[in-house]
Amino acid sequence: MVLARSLQSASKAVLSQHQRRFFQSTVQNNAKVAVLGAAGGIGQPLSMLCKISPLVDELGCYDVVGTPGVSADLSHIPSKSSITGNLPSASSWPSSENTGLEQALTGADVVVIPAGVPRKPG
Numbered sequence: 001m002v003l004a005r006s007l008q009s010a011s012k013a014v015l016s017q018h019q020r021r022f023f024q025s026t027v028q029n030n031a032k033v034a035v036l037g038a039a040g041g042i043g044q045p046l047s048m049l050c051k052i053s054p055l056v057d058e059l060g061c062y063d064v065v066g067t068p069g070v071s072a073d074l075s076h077i078p079s080k081s082s083i084t085g086n087l088p089s090a091s092s093w094p095s096s097e098n099t100g101l102e103q104a105l106t107g108a109d110v111v112v113i114p115a116g117v118p119r120k121p122g
Helices: 002-022 043-052 067-074 099-105
Strands: 031-036 056-062 082-086 110-112
Touching: 031 043, 031 099, 043 056, 043 067, 056 067, 056 099, 067 082, 082 099
Parallel strands: 031 056, 031 110, 056 082
Antiparallel strands: none
16 A cells, blocks of 8 residues: 555656656747837837847838948847848839838837937927
8 A cells, every 4th residue: 555655656756747848838039020210310229229139030120211221230240130121112202012111010029110200409
């Protein structure tokens, strides 16, 4: 009887260790962040912080001017995230098909919009 109880408790201990091994979970960090207004005074440092974050796997930058240069500069930062710089389509202004915006937003989990007009005195 004592032997049966000790075997039963030992088998429960082994089973619980075995179950813990199979039911562990890990956090999957596959977040895409889109920054709309990435070439501005707030968008550039914000994009840099997103680029160095270990929680971001892909960074999509969009602005009406200068975004490919910003993304080229940020691509030199050694991190796991990839970066793309998108502009409005160059065919017409105002663009009827904004493929750059579409590319930046496709699959985005987080969208940050620091775009805007700077304050003026008065």
